[in-house]
Amino acid sequence: MSEVDARFDAFFRHRIGMDIGSVGPKVVAMAIERRQRWQRLPSIDAYWALLEQDDAECQALIESVVVSESWFYRYAESFAALRRVALERRGGAPLRLLSLPCASGEEPYSIVMTLFDAGLGPAEFSVDAVDVSDRALSRAREARYGPHAFRDSAVKAHQHHFLFTEEGAQVTERVRRQVRLFQGNLLEPAQSQVLGVYDVVFCRNLLIYLDAQARNRALAMLSELSAPGGLVFVAPSEACLLLRSGFRAAPLPQSSAFFASSTQPAGPPPSSPGVRRERPQSKVRRASERRASAPLTKRCLQPKAPSLEHELARVERLANARCFDEALTLCRQLQTRLGPDASIYYWQGLIHDARGDASRAVDDYRKALYLCPDHVEALMQLAALSEARGDDAQASRLRYRLQLKSSTQG
Ligand SMILES: C[S@@+](CC[C@H](N)C(=O)[O-])C[C@H]1O[C@@H](n2cnc3c(N)ncnc32)[C@H](O)[C@@H]1O
Incomplete structure (x- = not known):
């Protein structure tokens, strides 16, 4: 099977909003074939029949196509901006942060390291981290990483948060304790009820994999998950998607940070609990x-x-x-x-x-x-x-x- 059967295409769109073109139909077709072989099923129809009644197999198929690559201090400028925001905002209510998708944990742990190194104490912030992939989450729980996770040199300044062993670099207990890991799907409306609202949301390298409809739902979810005046960080390649959807660029250079449109207060900046703003925002930087x-x-x-x-x-x-x-x-x-x-x-x-x-x-x-x-x-x-x-x-x-x-x- 070189092209993807329409039923599977619909499956991925419906379950996780994925546009299979974003990872390549061949890659997806091979993943489906691998799962079919693993289940020792004689045909694609037999595999589809299994998928329709077996949630565990649905999850296994999803696991086999999602791209969970991540590394510490990916787009280091965002973490410099986060540090600035956290220091400006210090003294108010504890900062609530979300990393969604968090993949194998490099992103939420980088957030914690940044805030600790900015001088914040454990009671001054909390980080929730969510991903649809159980496999990625168990790597996040293990929190032990190989050289690939260290490809950005910005992590060097934060090496004291790791214990280096022969099996890899282990994130310290103090950093790990600061992160709550959950399995979840950004496109599930119940998500925001489960998780509440956040002052800062990192949602990087997910929107690029979604089809147009799912992307709109995801952007609406990001607004719902954001506290008034809250910030949303995306990957640089995703920034123009937010700009087009009415999110306003935050005045934080090179950080791909936005104010969620529906949470943007019309009047003066809120004192709490949102992220403090010094100047009026503009959609496109002044x-x-x-x-x-x-x-x-x-x-x-x-x-x-x-x-x-x-x-x-x-x-x-x-x-x-x-x-x-x-x-x-x-x-x-x-x-x-x-x-x-x-x-x-x-x-x-x-x-x-x-x-x-x-x-x-x-x-x-x-x-x-x-x-x-x-x-x-x-x-x-x-x-x-x-x-x-x-x-x-x-x-x-x-x-x-x-x-x-x-x-x-x-
Ligand atoms: C490339 S990683 C991004 C990790 C991190 N944010 C970064 O930028 O390094 C993409 C992650 O999105 C997760 N994912 C895909 N669809 C999702 C969805 N609908 N809800 C939550 N997570 C999803 C995948 O499991 C994968 O771990």
Whole structure:
């Protein structure tokens, strides 16, 4: 069986929202065949009949296709942002955090290590961690990891949270105690009743595997799971999905963090229990924040004229109001009036990205980088977009450029 039988395609969509194209139909077809052989069944129909009546087999089939790869301090910038949020928020009610999906535990344990190393005590926060895979959860419970879990160098600063043995690196008891592990499915509406609401939700590298319908349900669940003013962290390649769905980018550079739309308070920032906010948010980060957070080359740092600054703020307002056509028209007028400019191309890219036109977005980010090779945010967006389009080689080249840039900045 090289292509996947429609019944199985529907099974995965219905059970876990998975678009089998995201992992490859061949991989899924082979997994089904393996399970059929394991059950010593003569045909795919016989295997389907078993699946219809056996929950344990359903779980086994799901286990055989989910991708549970993870590592410590994946997208290290998110953890730097988390540290900042936790310190700003300190002194209020204990911070409630959720890692969903948590896979084999590297993500929730990285959260705990970050908060302990920021100086928080065990009573100041709690971490719930959920995944649909029992197998991944038992690895999380064991909490012993091999070299692959250490591929991000950011983990080096947190090595004191491990006991290194011949069998692998064991997460310390103190860190493990801080995490509650649950088996669960993001798409199950009962989930939020079971788990409550959170100030910070990490939901990274799940949305990319979901079909459009499941993704919408997942985004709605993320809003439900978020406390007022709560933050949702996603993977960089998933950021444009949130932007398109009305989530607002949080002013935390390079972190792919968003305020859940339905939980965004209209009035002044809440004192508690939400995450404290210092400034009004915008769906697309403000030009002033971009400058402060993402240092560009000297040439890019110099605003051409006060009018550009002012005009880019107008572009931003239009983009935030989802008046994409008007925002793009304004960008084009600015290019004509002021000449080619990296910031304007960057904004055009962001707007094309937000409306789902990836190829135009790529084109504009490239132009921004041609004019300003160190434009950090254009590099980040283009890397995320390349990854989302399956161009991993291009994504790694761009991330390498970002790494070089941050290492030369000390
Ligand atoms: C690639 S891992 C992501 C782990 C971690 N968040 C990270 O970014 O490193 C994806 C995980 O999603 C889990 N998963 C897939 N569908 C799910 C669903 N509907 N609900 C909860 N977890 C799910 C899989 O079991 C797998 O462990």
